[in-house]
Amino acid sequence: MGQTVIAGVSVDLNDEGYLNDPSEWNEDVAGEIAKEEGIELTDKHFEVLHYLRDKHIAGEQLTIRKVGKSGITDIKGLYQLFPGGPLKKSSRIAGIPKPASCV
Amino acid sequence: MKKLLILGGGTAGTIMANKMRKDLPREDWEITIVDQFKTHYYQPGFLFIPFGMYKEKDVVKPKGDFFPVGAKVVYSEVDQIDPDKNQVVLKDGVALKYDFLIIATGTKTAPDETPGLMGPLWYNQIFDFYTIEGAVALANFFKTWQGGHLVINIADLPYKCPVAPLEFTFFADAFFAERGLRDKVKISYVTPLSGAFTKPRASQMLGGLLEDKNIEVIPDFYMEKVDNENKKIISYDEQEVPFDCMVSIPVNMGDQMIERSGMGDDLNFVPTNKNTLQHESFDNIFVIGDATNLPTSKAGSVAHFEADILHENLLAAIENRPFTGSFDGHANCYIETGYGKGTLIDFNYDTEPLPGSFPFPGLGPFGLLKESRMNHYGKLLFRWIYWHVLLKGKEMPIDSAMTMAGKKL
């Protein structure tokens, strides 16, 4: 997809619509991407998004199970916040790469 | 006397003991291997047991047969690692000191992590084939089963040998067809992945095979629990799949000893440098095989490639030299597709499985991402290689680093 303007910010997107550079992200960008996914962001969503970004920047691999143990929400809650593919959608909205299944 | 301690005498621990014993002089270095069990299982053979192709006796040998002469062997459960004291405490309270430690305690299934999985249907209509007990119980069940809905479910990621559930599914298709029961068996492959496999080209090829064989794929299904009464599995987002027989790949976790030692992630896998194989926090601890948290397959072939790198790096660490070995995530897996055929994938951290030929460009004899009889023979041959070459830490004609030669982009 390349350079795209989202919420007034020019961001570099890959073919699947994920930010190539997590530092181009801000909460308004998140809001716009979330809308595309049909999600209206609440404070709870942002707690999850910031958690994902912190873990990603710390170099940790993310799994649904891990977010479920984060204390922010459980797995069921995560599915309610980001219906469909919770980790894939939340990662996209958080401006971090699509979670890689390492098999 | 310096001490090298190896925890786990499975695939990886055995290879490392053999490699290190050759290089570390006996008068200076004591090598000790600790394992809780005396029997070595050829785990890839578990796949063949439910279909009566192998029996239990075909996949077991005494662990002791494969350890090098001149290594001390302790059969005991490890209770805890105490890295600040450079020691490991066994279940009976005995403490073992080390100068260098290798963690090779693997991964195992944890069915109790999923509510209802070990309920009344466990080993009656719900089975696993990642343990010898499960594989044998399933073989007995299949002998008299008259058909119904067969569901293969993967509970969570990562799980060891990522292609094994697919192979099981292909085998099941052929098995019931040969018994004239295929039209009475509906087969569903239920996975938390978005398709048959993760990497795009392999997923496409394997997904195509599933479709050809009339196997339903239910993707993005993350199992929450099993309803024993109504015989169905339920996902976190309330999808339901009914079954008459479920073959489960339960949650895979590292050993609890890792958790007791405070050394693991949320699944008890040990944070490991993905290139050097050194522990992320302790310089004299190295990790190999399924026990690591590395972003590559948990497979015997991977353990074998890692062993070449770890051998090099451990010698460097012992001799106070900089590391020279760098692991690239290389994995090489034969995949049974049924009816005497198989396929093969070869990949690493950066390169997804690609079509081509292996190991010799243009010649093979094995074909990458295509079905052939030769690939099936490769898999059968692997058992002999495993016992006679791989575990002994001998040289194999396959390089530990992946090569692009023979692959088509």
Ligand SMILES: Cc1cc2nc3c(=O)[nH]c(=O)nc-3n(C[C@H](O)[C@H](O)[C@H](O)COP(=O)(O)OP(=O)(O)OC[C@H]3O[C@@H](n4cnc5c(N)ncnc54)[C@H](O)[C@@H]3O)c2cc1C
């Ligand atoms: C059904 C199936 C099919 C497979 N097919 C293939 C295939 O086709 N190709 C392939 O390459 N790989 C395959 N694999 C995977 C392969 O078997 C494993 O990846 C490999 O054995 C990993 O080696 P490891 O040394 O890390 O762990 P393991 O070989 O499992 O060894 C771990 C050892 O540690 C010991 N241990 C653990 N905790 C403790 C403790 N607290 N105290 C004492 N001892 C302890 C255990 O007893 C065990 O002996 C398959 C696996 C399964 C289950």
